[in-house]
Amino acid sequence: MGGGKSTLKTIGVLTSGGDAPGMNAAIRAVVRQAAEMDIEVIGIARGFAGLIQGDFRRLHLGSVADIVHRGGTILLTARSEEFKTEAGRAMAVDNMRREGIEGLVVIGGDGSFRGALHLAKKGVPVVGVPGTIDNDLAGTDYSIGFDTAVNTAVEAINRIRDTATSHERVFIVEVMGRESGQIALMAGIAGGAESILIPEIKVDFAQVIERIERGRRRGKLHSIIVVAEGAASALDVSREINRITHLESRVTILGHIQRGGAPTAFDRILASRLGARAVQLLAAGETSCMVGMEANRIVHHDLEWALEQKKEIDLELYHLANVLAL
Ligand code: F6P
Numbered sequence: 001m002g003g004g005k006s007t008l009k010t011i012g013v014l015t016s017g018g019d020a021p022g023m024n025a026a027i028r029a030v031v032r033q034a035a036e037m038d039i040e041v042i043g044i045a046r047g048f049a050g051l052i053q054g055d056f057r058r059l060h061l062g063s064v065a066d067i068v069h070r071g072g073t074i075l076l077t078a079r080s081e082e083f084k085t086e087a088g089r090a091m092a093v094d095n096m097r098r099e100g101i102e103g104l105v106v107i108g109g110d111g112s113f114r115g116a117l118h119l120a121k122k123g124v125p126v127v128g129v130p131g132t133i134d135n136d137l138a139g140t141d142y143s144i145g146f147d148t149a150v151n152t153a154v155e156a157i158n159r160i161r162d163t164a165t166s167h168e169r170v171f172i173v174e175v176m177g178r179e180s181g182q183i184a185l186m187a188g189i190a191g192g193a194e195s196i197l198i199p200e201i202k203v204d205f206a207q208v209i210e211r212i213e214r215g216r217r218r219g220k221l222h223s224i225i226v227v228a229e230g231a232a233s234a235l236d237v238s239r240e241i242n243r244i245t246h247l248e249s250r251v252t253i254l255g256h257i258q259r260g261g262a263p264t265a266f267d268r269i270l271a272s273r274l275g276a277r278a279v280q281l282l283a284a285g286e287t288s289c290m291v292g293m294e295a296n297r298i299v300h301h302d303l304e305w306a307l308e309q310k311k312e313i314d315l316e317l318y319h320l321a322n323v324l325a326l
Contacts, residue, residue: 016047020145022267029275138309140292157191
């Protein structure tokens, strides 16, 4: 699917939900791809909240200069309670029509995609671009921001490993992911964790302790346990370890550090490909779909279908993590 002229005159773009590194690269791709097809782009501030308030700004080629490498989102983002109401959504649609916005690119996670689906059902042409560090959306191997978040977590684990070794301590590193263990699993493997606790798999505490003790028996000076916030509280894990083993443990909660920072090259390229394809799809008359990357190819899927699917954790990787921790 290439560029070329389109009958579409004006589209909107917004970022919604938790920000993710690479969202700016996606906005830039939307604007540049649209410019190539003679389509005007209106940037909507603060996601769906801005649609309701009519907080619109025209984006030119220059508006997206110098942002490909920046974390966060120049359009700002929010989680809008008002958009969950019928009145809020009706106002959003009215504002879009008044502004002449004929199609919308929604960059965000599952909550944002649900919002996009509501608009699609009201007849607004919508394409979703997956942007969330959680990587919990079906229909794409990766979402924008995940790779950066994993790399940030791994860098933190590397630093923690140094001090953990010096003091012969157990460290519990809590990463983001309320319902998804994707960050924990990847960061745990890349960071060489002994145990990885994720919400998708029941926490086996006896096994966590056994691994720590096994490591000590063979002369390991430290232990690193990576826990997804949705699997257990790192503080509870630490207390339990102190109680049972009498080893010294410490907790590091990475929190929003994982959401900020310059996107990796992978996220910039992914965002550029997905953003551009979203515009091409709108121009081709597609609606109510999401773009994704599967096996390194850019694909699109029906939005409602994608939201009904559950992205499963890769059990092969989970078992590999256990083997590597032996
Ligand atoms: O969905 C992205 C995410 O960073 C989750 O991993 C995390 O649980 C949540 O957002 C935190 O949300 P907030 O920034 O609103 O505290």
